[in-house]
Amino acid sequence: MKLLEGRLITVSNRLPVEIKHRGGQSRLSRSAGGLATALDSIWRFCHGIWVGWAGAVDSGSGEHLLEKASRGRTFSFKAVPLSRDEVSKFYSGFANEIIWPLFHDMPSRCDFDPEYWEVYQRINRRFAQAAGEAASGKDLVWVHDYHLMLMGRYLRETRSAARAGFFLHIPFPAPDIFEKLPWRKPVLRALLQYDVVGFQTDRDHCNFLSCIERILPEARSSRDESHTKVVLEGRCTRVGNFPISIAFEEFANHAASHDVEAAAQQFRHELGNKYLVLGVDRMDYTKGIPERLKAFRILLRRFPELRHRVTLLQVVVPSREEIPNYKELRREVELLVSQINGEFTESGWVPIHYMHRSLTRKQLVTYYRAADIVLVTSLKDGMNLVAKEFCAAQVDESGVVVISEFTGAAAELQHGAVVVNPNDLAGVAEAIHRACVMPLEEKRSRMRLLRDIVRTYNVQSWAEAFLNAVLMAEPAVVGAAGSSGEDTNFPLIASSSPQNLKSA
Ligand code: ADQ
Numbered sequence: 001m002k003l004l005e006g007r008l009i010t011v012s013n014r015l016p017v018e019i020k021h022r023g024g025q026s027r028l029s030r031s032a033g034g035l036a037t038a039l040d041s042i043w044r045f046c047h048g049i050w051v052g053w054a055g056a057v058d059s060g061s062g063e064h065l066l067e068k069a070s071r072g073r074t075f076s077f078k079a080v081p082l083s084r085d086e087v088s089k090f091y092s093g094f095a096n097e098i099i100w101p102l103f104h105d106m107p108s109r110c111d112f113d114p115e116y117w118e119v120y121q122r123i124n125r126r127f128a129q130a131a132g133e134a135a136s137g138k139d140l141v142w143v144h145d146y147h148l149m150l151m152g153r154y155l156r157e158t159r160s161a162a163r164a165g166f167f168l169h170i171p172f173p174a175p176d177i178f179e180k181l182p183w184r185k186p187v188l189r190a191l192l193q194y195d196v197v198g199f200q201t202d203r204d205h206c207n208f209l210s211c212i213e214r215i216l217p218e219a220r221s222s223r224d225e226s227h228t229k230v231v232l233e234g235r236c237t238r239v240g241n242f243p244i245s246i247a248f249e250e251f252a253n254h255a256a257s258h259d260v261e262a263a264a265q266q267f268r269h270e271l272g273n274k275y276l277v278l279g280v281d282r283m284d285y286t287k288g289i290p291e292r293l294k295a296f297r298i299l300l301r302r303f304p305e306l307r308h309r310v311t312l313l314q315v316v317v318p319s320r321e322e323i324p325n326y327k328e329l330r331r332e333v334e335l336l337v338s339q340i341n342g343e344f345t346e347s348g349w350v351p352i353h354y355m356h357r358s359l360t361r362k363q364l365v366t367y368y369r370a371a372d373i374v375l376v377t378s379l380k381d382g383m384n385l386v387a388k389e390f391c392a393a394q395v396d397e398s399g400v401v402v403i404s405e406f407t408g409a410a411a412e413l414q415h416g417a418v419v420v421n422p423n424d425l426a427g428v429a430e431a432i433h434r435a436c437v438m439p440l441e442e443k444r445s446r447m448r449l450l451r452d453i454v455r456t457y458n459v460q461s462w463a464e465a466f467l468n469a470v471l472m473a474e475p476a477v478v479g480a481a482g483s484s485g486e487d488t489n490f491p492l493i494a495s496s497s498p499q500n501l502k503s504a
Helices: 034-043 063-069 084-103 114-134 151-157 184-191 202-215 248-256 258-271 289-302 324-344 361-370 385-393 408-413 425-437 440-456 459-472 498-503
Strands: 008-014 017-022 025-030 048-053 075-079 140-144 163-167 196-199 220-223 227-232 235-241 275-282 310-317 352-356 373-376 400-404 418-420
Touching: 008 034, 008 114, 017 063, 025 063, 034 459, 048 114, 063 075, 084 114, 114 151, 140 151, 140 459, 151 163, 151 184, 163 459, 184 202, 196 202, 196 459, 202 220, 202 227, 202 235, 202 408, 248 258, 248 361, 248 385, 248 440, 258 361, 275 289, 275 361, 275 385, 289 310, 289 324, 289 425, 310 361, 324 352, 361 385, 373 385, 373 425, 385 400, 385 408, 385 440, 400 408, 400 425, 400 440, 408 440, 418 425
Parallel strands: 008 048, 008 140, 048 075, 140 163, 163 196, 196 235, 275 310, 275 373, 310 352, 373 400, 400 418
Antiparallel strands: 017 025, 220 227, 227 235
16 A cells, blocks of 8 residues: 555544543553454554544543553554543434434434534534644545544634545435434535545445435536545535455454364354354344344244254344443343244254353454354444455355345345345345255355455455545635536546446
């Protein structure tokens, strides 16, 4: 990857490290999160600052811990302080009780509390000030995700000359859903203050453009195959899709290691001669966990010959437990697991093994390696990295991916995976059955195709494509809206992404 001339200023709601206060003492731990892993490979090629919340509330202390944590790294940490009330209204409130459900097409779960909006604006301004103070004109600011959609606007107000790009990790909804947001105009206008706005898939990209067309008709846009230029009041924003991925080689090498192979064999031995179906998710209502369990129940009812021969290992990492919806979901999932196990368990066979905890990387890769089938049945998902991690870990190429058509990953993986509608419970049961009885040769040819895609379009190519896009964007100073200057040859990944190759 080309070295950046300036520094990379990464901004995300949370830092990849977390300060914890206990018994008058502060200590630092790594905070879980795919973004840190995703960016690891990028920090090897550049230096800079990571701006975000460090986890502890009302915390001015901990600076020395962050300084210590940045030793030996190519980047330092800059913490943005948040009070308990701000965390509750900005993070749990606006981000996770409005934007998260709305952008996942579940408006009935939204709580459009106007106070959340007030705090969301205030915190976005605070993040922008922190990034603006840190960034010089040569630097590149990369803002991540729905917590920080307004930052582009506030960053301009700090008069920072740095180029700024925004990447949305979750889906962007269609206009009928998005326009339910009482603050739809300021959100869209703020997004158009970034130089580049990136989405996971073409579907999100198109939805965004349709929303602009409907809600900001004064904006002018021109689209070619790979990107769109949107001009509003003289400012030009490039919009594209950049499907996020994983560090393929790292996962594959880890899965091929002696340690993991031995652990996977041991686990398979303990399980006996059974098909192992795996689910790995954050505890979130968008991931379709109850629906998956119900589909598994249908499988056991409709295909009694599979009883004793198939086991579902469902691993769920605790998530957002302070939000009431999430507590209810946990109860629903655990009730279903116990009902299904109560209905079918027999001597020597428990149909569902359920774990509610975070796994180490080695445990995770061991389960990926040991499993015959991964079940990804999200009701809606920006991408879904579990599907890609499973492919990378399938070094013997015999696993099958059953994936919801409503994940971003399905756009790339559809030709090798078995694609399902997660609301069609009987259809999901049929798909699991099909994956169980699929001839080995077919499994192998599908998995080879999937692994080629994930190997080629890995996390490094994702980050490079996004950063190149921001580097090449000319913070446009144009005259009249709509006359955005001549078309530059803008190398967004979309022109070479697997989605586009397929449609080519
Ligand atoms: P998430 O909704 O968190 O991310 P996902 O892409 O599936 O969803 O990533 C989850 C990550 O957590 C994976 O890397 C997985 O290995 C890990 N994980 C899950 N359960 C675990 C457990 N029990 N123990 C340890 N690790 C576990 C958001 C969007 C997604 C998008 C990503 C990245 O919602 O759609 O793919 O960002 O952009």
